[in-house]
Each structure stands twice: as C-alpha cells, then as structure tokens.
Amino acid sequence: xxxxxxxxxxxxxxxxxxxxxxxxxxxxxxxxxxxxxxxxxxxxxxxxxxxxxxxxxxxxxxxxxxxxxxxxxxxxxxxxxxxxxxxxxxxxxxxxxxxxxxxxxxxxxxxxxxxxxxxxxxxxxxxxxxxxxxxxxxxxxxxxxxxxxxxxxxxxxxxxxxxxxxxxxxxxxxxxxxxxxxxxxxxxxxxxxxxxxxxxxxxxxxxxxxxxxxxxxxxxxxxxxxxxxxxxxxxxxxxxxxxxxxxxxxxxxxxxxxxxxxxxxxxxxxxxxxxxxxxxxxxxxxx
Ligand code: ADP
Ligand code: ZN
Numbered sequence: 001x002x003x004x005x006x007x008x009x010x011x012x013x014x015x016x017x018x019x020x021x022x023x024x025x026x027x028x029x030x031x032x033x034x035x036x037x038x039x040x041x042x043x044x045x046x047x048x049x050x051x052x053x054x055x056x057x058x059x060x061x062x063x064x065x066x067x068x069x070x071x072x073x074x075x076x077x078x079x080x081x082x083x084x085x086x087x088x089x090x091x092x093x094x095x096x097x098x099x100x101x102x103x104x105x106x107x108x109x110x111x112x113x114x115x116x117x118x119x120x121x122x123x124x125x126x127x128x129x130x131x132x133x134x135x136x137x138x139x140x141x142x143x144x145x146x147x148x149x150x151x152x153x154x155x156x157x158x159x160x161x162x163x164x165x166x167x168x169x170x171x172x173x174x175x176x177x178x179x180x181x182x183x184x185x186x187x188x189x190x191x192x193x194x195x196x197x198x199x200x201x202x203x204x205x206x207x208x209x210x211x212x213x214x215x216x217x218x219x220x221x222x223x224x225x226x227x228x229x230x231x232x233x234x235x236x237x238x239x240x241x242x243x244x245x246x247x248x249x250x251x252x253x254x255x256x257x258x259x260x261x262x263x264x265x266x267x268x269x270x271x272x273x274x275x276x277x278x279x280x281x282x283x284x285x286x287x
Contacts, residue, residue, distance in 0.1 A: 003045050003053035004276035014044050017277045033080040042093050054099035054279030056106025056272050063148050099279030105142045108135035110275030115266030117224040124222040129229035132176040152176040156211040159204045179208040206240020214248045228265045
C-alpha cells in the first residue's frame with residue numbers, strides 16, 4: 001500500500017492507493033501552518049501500513065538528492081512553510097521511502113502513466129491557476145536538472161492591446177505575471193468565472209499561453225501537452241491557443257492535430273494525487 005500527498009497552497013490532498021494506481025481512501029486538509037496541517041496528515045496515514053509515500057508539492061522545493069536542503073520547501077511566499085523539511089518530517093514519522101517532486105511533475109507523471117498521455121514516453125503538464133507551472137516527462141522520466149524546471153516564469157511578447165503591468169513579484173510581466181488567475185482578475189477587475197462572456201479576455205489569455213507552448217515545443221518537443229488548472233475551465237482558451245499557435249510557429253515544425261495534441265487532463269482533478277502515488281511507487285523501487 002502506498003501513501004500520496006498532493007500539497008497545494010490552499011489544500012493538501014492525501015490518499016492511500018495500491019500498485020495499480022487505484023485510490024482506496026482520501027482526505028482533504030486545509031493548508032495552514034505545518035504543525036497543524038502535518039498533524040492531520042500523520043493521523044490519516046497512521047491508519048495504514050504503508051510501504052512508501054510520494055509527495056507532489058507546491059514550491060519551489062529542493063529536489064536535488066545531493067543537496068543539504070534536499071526535501072525542503074525553499075523560497076515559497078507562504079512564510080510558515082519556508083524551509084519546511086517535508087521529506088524529513090515524513091521519514092521521521094513513518095520510516096519508509098519518500099518520493100518528492102513538484103505538484104506539476106507529479107501530475108505529468110500521473111497523466112503519462114494513466115491519463116491523457118498514457119502509452120507515450122513524453123508529455124508536458126501545465127497548470128494555469130493561482131500560478132503557472134509545468135512538469136515534463138522526457139524519455140519516460142521526469143525532467144530534472146540543477147533543480148526542477150520553472151516554466152511558468154518565461155518571458156513572452158506583449159499582446160498589442162495589453163497594458164497591464166503584470167503580477168509576478170519577481171519578474172512583473174513574465175508568463176505567470178500576465179496569464180495566471182490573479183493576473184486575469186487584476187487586469188480585468190473581475191474573477192475569471194465572471195468574465196465568461198468577455199471574448200477578449202480569453203483571446204489575450206490564449207495569445208500568451210500559445211507563445212509559451214511554442215517555446216516548450218521548440219525546446220522539449222513533447223508528444224502531448226496537457227493543460228490543467230482553474231483557468232483552463234474556460235474552454236475558449238483552448239480555441240484561442242489553437243488559433244494562435246500555428247500563426248506563431250509558421251509551419252517551422254509540423255504539429256499533430258492540435259485538438260488531440262493539446263488537451264485537458266485525462267485524470268481530471270486526480271492527476272496530481274495519482275502522480276504522487278506513482279512517486280511513492282518509484283521511491284519504493286529505489287528509482
Ligand atoms: P491552485 O492553482 O491554487 O491550485 P486552481 O487551479 O483552481 O487552484 O486555480 C485557481 C485560479 O483559477 C484562481 O485565480 C481562479 O480565479 C481561477 N479559476 C478557477 N476557476 C475558474 C473558472 N471556472 N474560470 C476562470 N478562472 C477560474
Ligand atoms: Zn515570474
């Protein structure tokens with residue numbers, strides 16, 4: 001039996017599942033401070049005999065096993081969680097192997113094994129929500145270098161009609177600063193779901209995401225691209241991406257049918273937790 005944690009900025013999802021990725025039990029816990037949230041996490045897992053635990057966490061996190069701060073959440077704006085030794089805390093409580101990666105890498109893994117990229121050895125999973133982040137499976141493995149990728153903070157060209165200054169505390173008008181949920185809200189003065197009828201909102205949104213996808217495609221050449229997160233509930237954004245991406249790429253690389261290439265998560269909201277279960281399995285197998 002494996003344990004899984006999808007650690008998000010507003011809530012934690014914990015689950016217990018089997019080798020086949022079937023979830024047997026799950027719980028949602030609000031993300032407050034580590035002392036509180038982790039007490040509930042421990043209580044949930046104590047009911048089971050676990051072989052390993054996988055964590056897909058909000059970040060940035062330290063995923064380099066050679067680093068002295070491996071397994072910690074690092075420079076998060078959520079101050080109570082800064083420098084929280086996530087892996088150590090679970091190892092102390094359960095003495096089992098712990099898999100640790102980003103929430104989006106976990107989701108990419110879940111989608112590659114059981115979801116919209118099942119059977120493919122490469123995919124990209126992007127979330128457009130409170131922030132923008134992406135995880136990549138490349139040649140069957142999660143992409144990792146010095147640290148995990150941070151694809152949400154790339155620079156994009158301005159939409160000619162967009163004068164919004166951007167919301168990223170580090171870069172202002174990077175992709176996340178221009179296109180994550182809070183940027184949409186601040187630029188247009190309403191919550192995303194209140195802007196459904198405003199076509200220009202989703203046109204601009206798709207313009208920025210299409211640019212990002214072009215860069216990811218040129219650099220990684222993923223076999224499928226999966227777009228999740230709250231903002232992608234607005235299906236018009238997909239239409240806008242399908243319109244802009246070919247205009248940007250200009251036929252330089254040939255792309256598959258975009259409606260099959262750029263899709264919603266096959267696992268819906270369960271991509272992250274299912275992927276975290278797979279991280280547990282990988283940790284158990286010593287991968
Ligand atoms: P998180 O990124 O915190 O895990 P979500 O993926 O749900 O959570 O993203 C939340 C963001 O998505 C918010 O900025 C919210 O305004 C936006 N959002 C959620 N639902 C919708 C929707 N139906 N239409 C447009 N924007 C939405
Ligand atoms: Zn940024």
